[in-house]
Amino acid sequence: MNTTSTVPEDRTPDRVRRELSDANISIGRRVRNRAATVAMAVAFLLAAGPLVLMAANVFSQGLPAVTNLDWWTQPIPADVGRADLAGNEQLQDLGFGDQAADPDSTASTDSADSSTDGLVALGMQPAIVGTFLTVLGASALAIPLGIMGAVYLNEYGKRNRLANFIRFMTDVMTGVPSVVMGVFIYSIWVLRFGVEGKSAFAASLALACLMLPIVVRSTEEMLRLVPDPLREASAALGTRTWKTTVGVTLPAALPGIVSGCLLAVARAAGETAPIVFTIGFVTTTNWRFTGQNTTLSAQIYSQLQNGGDLATQMAWGAAVTLIGIVLVLTLIARFVARRYALR
Amino acid sequence: MTLELDTLPAAPDPEADRSAPDLTADGVGGRIDRSFRRVALAAGLTVLLALLLIAVVTTNKAWPAFSELGGSYFFGTEWVPSEGLYGIVPLVFGTILVSVLALVVAVPISVGIALFVTEVVHRRARGAVTTTIDLLAAVPSVVFGLWGFYYLIPPFQTAFNAVSDAVSGIPVLSTVLGPSTGSSYASAALVLALMVTPIITSVTREVFTTVPPNDKAGALALGATRWEMIRGVVFPHSTGGMTGAVMLGLGRAMGETVAVALLIGARPDITANIFAVGETMPAQIFRNLSEADDLFRAALIGLGVVLFVLTILVNVSARRMVVVIDRRVKGAA
Numbered sequence: 001m002n003t004t005s006t007v008p009e010d011r012t013p014d015r016v017r018r019e020l021s022d023a024n025i026s027i028g029r030r031v032r033n034r035a036a037t038v039a040m041a042v043a044f045l046l047a048a049g050p051l052v053l054m055a056a057n058v059f060s061q062g063l064p065a066v067t068n069l070d071w072w073t074q075p076i077p078a079d080v081g082r083a084d085l086a087g088n089e090q091l092q093d094l095g096f097g098d099q100a101a102d103p104d105s106t107a108s109t110d111s112a113d114s115s116t117d118g119l120v121a122l123g124m125q126p127a128i129v130g131t132f133l134t135v136l137g138a139s140a141l142a143i144p145l146g147i148m149g150a151v152y153l154n155e156y157g158k159r160n161r162l163a164n165f166i167r168f169m170t171d172v173m174t175g176v177p178s179v180v181m182g183v184f185i186y187s188i189w190v191l192r193f194g195v196e197g198k199s200a201f202a203a204s205l206a207l208a209c210l211m212l213p214i215v216v217r218s219t220e221e222m223l224r225l226v227p228d229p230l231r232e233a234s235a236a237l238g239t240r241t242w243k244t245t246v247g248v249t250l251p252a253a254l255p256g257i258v259s260g261c262l263l264a265v266a267r268a269a270g271e272t273a274p275i276v277f278t279i280g281f282v283t284t285t286n287w288r289f290t291g292q293n294t295t296l297s298a299q300i301y302s303q304l305q306n307g308g309d310l311a312t313q314m315a316w317g318a319a320v321t322l323i324g325i326v327l328v329l330t331l332i333a334r335f336v337a338r339r340y341a342l343r
Numbered sequence: 344m345t346l347e348l349d350t351l352p353a354a355p356d357p358e359a360d361r362s363a364p365d366l367t368a369d370g371v372g373g374r375i376d377r378s379f380r381r382v383a384l385a386a387g388l389t390v391l392l393a394l395l396l397i398a399v400v401t402t403n404k405a406w407p408a409f410s411e412l413g414g415s416y417f418f419g420t421e422w423v424p425s426e427g428l429y430g431i432v433p434l435v436f437g438t439i440l441v442s443v444l445a446l447v448v449a450v451p452i453s454v455g456i457a458l459f460v461t462e463v464v465h466r467r468a469r470g471a472v473t474t475t476i477d478l479l480a481a482v483p484s485v486v487f488g489l490w491g492f493y494y495l496i497p498p499f500q501t502a503f504n505a506v507s508d509a510v511s512g513i514p515v516l517s518t519v520l521g522p523s524t525g526s527s528y529a530s531a532a533l534v535l536a537l538m539v540t541p542i543i544t545s546v547t548r549e550v551f552t553t554v555p556p557n558d559k560a561g562a563l564a565l566g567a568t569r570w571e572m573i574r575g576v577v578f579p580h581s582t583g584g585m586t587g588a589v590m591l592g593l594g595r596a597m598g599e600t601v602a603v604a605l606l607i608g609a610r611p612d613i614t615a616n617i618f619a620v621g622e623t624m625p626a627q628i629f630r631n632l633s634e635a636d637d638l639f640r641a642a643l644i645g646l647g648v649v650l651f652v653l654t655i656l657v658n659v660s661a662r663r664m665v666v667v668i669d670r671r672v673k674g675a676a
Contacts, residue, residue, distance in 0.1 A: 032568070033568035037463060039455055040458050040459035044456050044472060047452060047479060047540050047544075050537055051537075054486075058486065061493075147386075149390060152384050153387060162387075166391060169391055170390050171658070171662050173390055173393070174658075175654055176394075176598070176655070177650060177654055179600040179625040179650070180397065180401075180650055183401055183632065183643075186632060187401050191404060209393055209397075212393065240372050240376045241380070245379070270482075271484075272484060273629055277632045297601075300486070301488075301605075304489060312493075315489055319489055323482065330478070
């Protein structure tokens with residue numbers, strides 16, 4: 001007897017497949033399903049398209065300024081806004097869009113001129129140094145504090161009420177706009193110390209407020225991924241909690257922590273709003289935390305305000321430099337997270 | 344011994360004993376252990392301290408505006424600093440209008456991308472799609488502003504005016520879609536939409552991944568198409584999380600400063616025309632705080648206080664809605 005022939009004649013695999021295939025779904029349902037899929041792909045393109053376009057525009061406009069050595073070594077030309085009064089006209093003319101190619105060509109000739117004739121050297125060193133300083137200061141303040149805060153949340157507080165409350169408020173603080181952090185530091189620092197209070201350090205304070213909750217939450221997330229048996233094994237050897245934390249837990253979570261901190265640093269480096277009223281303005285390089293300073297993001301804004309060919313080139317150049325810094329930090333963060341990931 | 348610093352009653356925690364064996368009652372190690380704990384607690388408390396300080400200090404510096412202007416500050420409909428008029432209503436209006444417009448554009452796109460990643464794209468391509476959207480989040484606000492100022496405003500102006508001409512006879516539409524000079528609520532909102540898309544996408548995506556696979560498989564087994572499965576299973580399961588994601592996006596949009604400042608113009612005005620020049624609270628602070636004095640300065644810091652309170656409210660309600668947000672790893676997204 002053949003036992004496999006119990007499948008009825010009309011339920012052959014072929015037939016079942018045909019019944020389940022798209023062909024048996026009504027046209028309306030099929031169209032809606034297909035339309036939804038296409039809409040999802042379009043949604044992605046609507047976000048990715050502008051990104052690609054922006055990257056292309058920013059790099060084509062900014063590269064001429066950045067590729068000149070002056071950019072990295074020279075002070076910011078102070079009178080770049082007044083240097084060409086035709087600038088304002090050009091700003092209005094931008095309505096025609098075709099100006100895109102214009103600054104490009106002038107950029108190469110101008111920078112060639114400047115290096116030979118010494119007319120106007122398009123330098124951005126003060127802003128590059130300033131960005132470096134403010135971010136360094138903010139990191140020095142926020143990263144140790146944030147990591148220790150996360151250690152409290154995950155290793156000590158765990159799920160008690162205080163820890164839950166801190167956790168919740170940290171999330172809330174992540175959502176506080178950066179401009180509010182700027183207003184805060186302006187109120188507590190600049191209004192107290194006057195113009196002398198405006199400095200890279202004051203800007204660092206504002207950025208640290210911004211970074212702190214990000215560092216706390218990402219570090220805590222990473223500490224939570226460390227398997228408990230590691231802590232237990234360490235404890236079983238008679239190790240104190242602090243030593244377990246410093247010697248076992250933190251090292252195990254280190255790649256994730258580094259990655260989270262780098263993302264926070266990248267975010268801080270790109271901030272403008274809290275910087276402008278806490279840092280002041282300079283055109284020559286200031287390597288100290290005291291005294292007024294400037295950053296790339298602040299320069300983009302103020303050069304844009306200046307208007308004019310040269311100032312606009314400088315704004316684009318600063319944008320390329322800033323994107324470069326942020327991109328490198330982000331990519332390193334992703335690399336570290338992937339390469340050395342726990343799990 | 345080691346629990347002495349608990350300021351609030353903790354739930355009985357067996358792990359505490361396991362991870363902190365207090366073998367030597369009071370050695371050097373014990374003291375280090377306790378001070379380490381104290382330092383960690385202090386670091387955790389700085390977050391609370393910072394939030395408290397922000398609230399107290401800014402309110403204090405804004406007090407002249409609050410007390411001298413009183414109702415005409417919070418309910419005044421004209422913000423003309425040169426004439427001493429500091430009514431914040433137009434700025435609050437502008438902030439909310441721009442944010443809501445941005446969300447109207449960003450939410451469908453973000454949900455679409457999140458579905459695209461979780462339901463459509465092959466597993467191997469997921470990383471690439473997510474990375475692209477994350478890169479969007481990495482671009483500094485001021486770069487969006489610079490790019491928008493030079494590359495988007497001109498075509499926007501043409502497009503807006505074309506739309507405005509097309510609807511010129513129709514009663515309501517002709518008011519809402521009026522003539523434009525380029526810089527406008529709509530210009531700022533469109534760029535803002537691009538900026539809040541990554542955060543809404545990443546949270547929505549997390550929410551979608553928590554939908555039980557069995558429910559999805561069940562719907563498909565019953566013969567539902569993918570779209571029917573999404574509508575019948577994924578969406579109902581994610582309403583809370585999606586609402587939270589939208590609120591988070593709203594909070595982000597309301598606080599966005601530089602890009603908006605560069606694209607919106609600078610005229611605090613209550614108008615129904617979304618193609619008209621406008622102004623928001625953060626943009627107004629950003630433009631003027633450095634040079635402002637006396638009452639104007641207090642009024643600007645007061646704007647910061649109002650913005651702080653509004654975003655806190657939005658974020659608290661958002662966090663309540665998205666429990667899943669706990670699982671989100673990076674704060675940068």
